[in-house]
Amino acid sequence: ANGGNMDLLSGLNDKQRQAAEHDKGPILVIAGAGTGKTRVLTHRIANIIKTGKAKPWEILAITFTNKAANEMKERIGQLIDFSIDKMWIGTFHAICVRILRRDIDRIGYDKNFVIYDTDDQKTLIKDCIKEMNLDTKTYNANVIRSIISNEKNNRNMPDKFIAENFGNFNLRNTGEVYSLYEKKLKIANALDFDDLIVKALKLLEMNEDVLESYRERFKYVLVDEYQDTNSVQYNLVKILSKKTTGESNIFVVGDEDQSIYGWRGADINNILDFEKDFEGAKIVKLEKNYRSTNIILNAANGVIKNNCQRKGKNLYTDFEDGNLINLIETDNEKEEAFMISALMRKEHNKNSINYSDMAILYRTNAQSRALEEGLIREGIPYKIVGGLKFYGRKEIKDIMSYLMLIQNQKDDISYNRIINVPRRKIGKKTVDTIYEHARRSEVPMFEASYDVLELGLTPAATKSVQDFVAMIEMLMIKKDVMSLSEFIQAVYEDTGYRKMLLTDTTVEGRSRIENMEEFLSAAKDFEERYEENSLEDFLSHTSLLADVDKTDDTEKDCVTLLTIHSAKGLEYDTVFVTGLEEGMFPMIRKDDEEEDSEEERRLFYVAVTRAKRMLYITYSNERMVFGHHESRHKSRFLDEIPSECFEESTPQSIAEKKMKSFEMNNLFSENKSYSNREVKSGHSFIEAKNKNLFKGAISFSDNTNYDSEKRVDSPKLKSDKLAAGDKVMHKAWGIGTIVQLSGEGEGQKAVIAFENKGIKNVMLSYAPIEKV
Ligand code: ATP
Numbered sequence: 083a084n085g086g087n088m089d090l091l092s093g094l095n096d097k098q099r100q101a102a103e104h105d106k107g108p109i110l111v112i113a114g115a116g117t118g119k120t121r122v123l124t125h126r127i128a129n130i131i132k133t134g135k136a137k138p139w140e141i142l143a144i145t146f147t148n149k150a151a152n153e154m155k156e157r158i159g160q161l162i163d164f165s166i167d168k169m170w171i172g173t174f175h176a177i178c179v180r181i182l183r184r185d186i187d188r189i190g191y192d193k194n195f196v197i198y199d200t201d202d203q204k205t206l207i208k209d210c211i212k213e214m215n216l217d218t219k220t221y222n223a224n225v226i227r228s229i230i231s232n233e234k235n236n237r238n239m240p241d242k243f244i245a246e247n248f249g250n251f252n253l254r255n256t257g258e259v260y261s262l263y264e265k266k267l268k269i270a271n272a273l274d275f276d277d278l279i280v281k282a283l284k285l286l287e288m289n290e291d292v293l294e295s296y297r298e299r300f301k302y303v304l305v306d307e308y309q310d311t312n313s314v315q316y317n318l319v320k321i322l323s324k325k326t327t328g329e330s331n332i333f334v335v336g337d338e339d340q341s342i343y344g345w346r347g348a349d350i351n352n353i354l355d356f357e358k359d360f361e362g363a364k365i366v367k368l369e370k371n372y373r374s375t376n377i378i379l380n381a382a383n384g385v386i387k388n389n390c391q392r393k394g395k396n397l398y399t400d401f402e403d404g405n406l407i408n409l410i411e412t413d414n415e416k417e418e419a420f421m422i423s424a425l426m427r428k429e430h431n432k433n434s435i436n437y438s439d440m441a442i443l444y445r446t447n448a449q450s451r452a453l454e455e456g457l458i459r460e461g462i463p464y465k466i467v468g469g470l471k472f473y474g475r476k477e478i479k480d481i482m483s484y485l486m487l488i489q490n491q492k493d494d495i496s497y498n499r500i501i502n503v504p505r506r507k508i509g510k511k512t513v514d515t516i517y518e519h520a521r522r523s524e525v526p527m528f529e530a531s532y533d534v535l536e537l538g539l540t541p542a543a544t545k546s547v548q549d550f551v552a553m554i555e556m557l558m559i560k561k562d563v564m565s566l567s568e569f570i571q572a573v574y575e576d577t578g579y580r581k582m583l584l585t586d587t588t589v590e591g592r593s594r595i596e597n598m599e600e601f602l603s604a605a606k607d608f609e610e611r612y613e614e615n616s617l618e619d620f621l622s623h624t625s626l627l628a629d630v631d632k633t634d635d636t637e638k639d640c641v642t643l644l645t646i647h648s649a650k651g652l653e654y655d656t657v658f659v660t661g662l663e664e665g666m667f668p669m670i671r672k673d674d675e676e677e678d679s680e681e682e683r684r685l686f687y688v689a690v691t692r693a694k695r696m697l698y699i700t701y702s703n704e705r706m707v708f709g710h711h712e713s714r715h716k717s718r719f720l721d722e723i724p725s726e727c728f729e730e731s732t733p734q735s736i737a738e739k740k741m742k743s744f745e746m747n748n749l750f751s752e753n754k755s756y757s758n759r760e761v762k763s764g765h766s767f768i769e770a771k772n773k774n775l776f777k778g779a780i781s782f783s784d785n786t787n788y789d790s791e792k793r794v795d796s797p798k799l800k801s802d803k804l805a806a807g808d809k810v811m812h813k814a815w816g817i818g819t820i821v822q823l824s825g826e827g828e829g830q831k832a833v834i835a836f837e838n839k840g841i842k843n844v845m846l847s848y849a850p851i852e853k854v
């Protein structure tokens with residue numbers, strides 16, 4: 083066994099081995115990126131089992147993401163012959179669920195408790211607000227959800243919160259909501275995500291015997307990415323690992339320079355204070371990096387040394403200097419995406435780098451859209467980690483459904499998707515009724531909606547459907563008089579979608595708004611780039627992008643797109659870090675705290691240190707934000723990287739620019755028959771080809787929707803015959819009297835007073851109106 087042991091640890095250097103073999107007592111491995119912390123942790127576990135110090139089920143290992151947990155299991159499995167199934171390796175949440183399932187009855191819950199996700203939480207909070215007769219405008223469920231989460235993580239119970247905020251009427255009520263929310267959770271035998279950790283801790287604190295059983299069981303406790311634990315998580319680790327004798331076999335690895343979850347309550351002091359909390363703790367520092375080239379490390383060191391909150395360490399490597407970092411300045415995010423795609427292709431073809439060994443990192447999810455389009459256009463396979471591809475996101479699908487329905491009212495799929503999104507009190511029963519009617523009369527559901535008066539629905543439902551139809555009709559009019567981007571903005575607002583997103587102040591909610599803004603930017607950009615920029619053109623363009631989505635999972639060799647937060651702990655041969663612009667990265671404003679800028683700097687440090695061999699950094703002088711071109715300045719972080727690390731990059735003169743685009747064209751000519759310019763000026767080969775495919779598949783060219791037929795032959799007739807005072811019948815609004823006519827021909831409008839619907843403005847050529 084000893085020989086095997088030697089083998090096992092022979093892949094570690096002396097310091098790493100010291101840490102892996104460390105026998106009893108607390109130990110902290112504090113070390114920079116790529117120094118082998120995770121490697122030491124897995125080897126340590128394997129070594130403990132192999133040398134018989136503990137059985138697999140006597141080890142508790144905590145990681146930060148499910149992906150990391152699975153990877154860890156795999157790596158350990160490769161090192162030893164034991165079955166790893168009985169090992170407790172998982173995220174904080176997973177471990178806590180396990181603990182709670184066994185003994186939660188000890189704190190008054192049933193063992194078959196349910197776990198409420200964010201949506202469930204919101205629903206429950208809304209119920210509370212309603213029950214307490216509070217104004218839903220003042221008391222927003224999302225805001226209250228964040229407050230409750232925050233309070234739970236600080237272990238503040240409702241009573242305490244109420245007492246602390248007694249003088250503040252609104253906060254006191256919020257506290258009452260929190261209180262009621264807790265009661266309802268309890269009645270439902272439910273726990274929310276924050277509860278999982280808080281209740282597990284409570285269970286252990288209040289039940290000596292349960293706690294002891296775990297303390298006895300877990301001979302070794304190990305935590306990866308320790309710098310990102312928040313205070314409840316920290317306390318949980320502490321209570322589980324610290325025996326009554328004071329002894330503690332806790333092994334944590336972390337890097338204070340990679341603490342990037344401050345906004346979620348992670349406390350960098352957990353790592354800085356480890357020595358205080360665990361007396362006699364052994365500290366091992368690793369400085370030798372096995373991941374990256376010297377130049378990449380010099381860049382990382384140069385950046386991170388500007389932070390004050392750190393223990394201070396320098397990374398070095400025995401590797402060679404390696405390639406200079408390629409700093410790329412572009413005119414806009416399109417060019418950024420194009421350059422990246424071209425360079426990826428070059429790395430792939432010239433340097434034989436697999437696509438799966440390349441990654442594009444960005445600060446915010448919204449950046450992915452332009453990047454994805456670039457990759458799709460250049461035919462580079464990609465996948466997105468920890469997020470849906472841009473065109474697969476719910477909000478984007480929703481807005482696309484609106485556009486598709488407005489374009490083609492026969493589209494029942496889109497109709498169904500958005501009829502009640504945002505909520506407009508059109509329930510399942512109503513939709514079913516309309517569906518049945520449509521089926522019987524063999525018409526699309528939208529057309530069937532015009533007959534809503536005959537369907538025997540409640541007056542409220544009837545009105546909701548009429549309003550919906552009127553809204554879509556109005557948008558159909560707007561479509562023809564507005565530019566594409568104006569029109570999509572109108573859809574975003576008129577449908578109430580924007581309002582719905584604005585009420586959601588959670589992180590997810592805000593990212594949905596960012597995505598929508600990004601979508602509007604895409605539309606604006608499309609409009610500027612293409613002459614044929616009607617809604618139909620745009621839809622065939624974007625639907626194509628959305629469709630590419632579905633195929634990628636089967637693709638093995640593809641590049642990875644991910645946020646820097648989700649790239650933590652990972653490594654790639656070739657890394658592109660994008661958007662190095664003030665306001666984007668660092669993502670802070672002038673008056674933000676110094677602390678925030680330090681966290682942003684740590685994030686940049688994480689990004690840079692993901693690269694093994696080749697690092698590209700991009701920034702753009704202009705970026706489309708919320709549909710506007712915004713000029714950008716390059717990030718302060720770039721000035722912190724020693725200039726000798728960069729490939730020479732002087733401000734580009736026009737001549738150089740020409741040269742650049744010439745080179746890019748050459749780069750492309752290896753594989754493609756078209757160039758950058760051609761893409762910009764019209765349809766590329768791939769686009770043209772796919773467009774045809776698309777038309778075949780979804781019968782887009784079949785433009786015989788019933789409304790456009792009407793448009794062709796009825797307008798003139800109508801306006802010729804109609805006059806103020808005439809009575810008309812509108813398909814959805816019933817009988818009305820024309821009050822006023824204005825405009826001419828196709829643009830002729832009428833003000834009509836409907837008997838039951840009040841006064842409406844309609845475009846005569848499009849409104850489903852008959853003279854009676
Ligand atoms: P991060 O801070 O980014 O999580 P880390 O400190 O956990 O990094 P690892 O991911 O464990 O670092 O290691 C980085 C890379 O270096 C891995 O590819 C690992 O296999 C390799 N490595 C670490 N130590 C050694 C060693 N002694 N010999 C050879 N390769 C090593």
Ligand code: MG
Nearest residue numbers: 119120121651
């Ligand atoms: Mg690691």
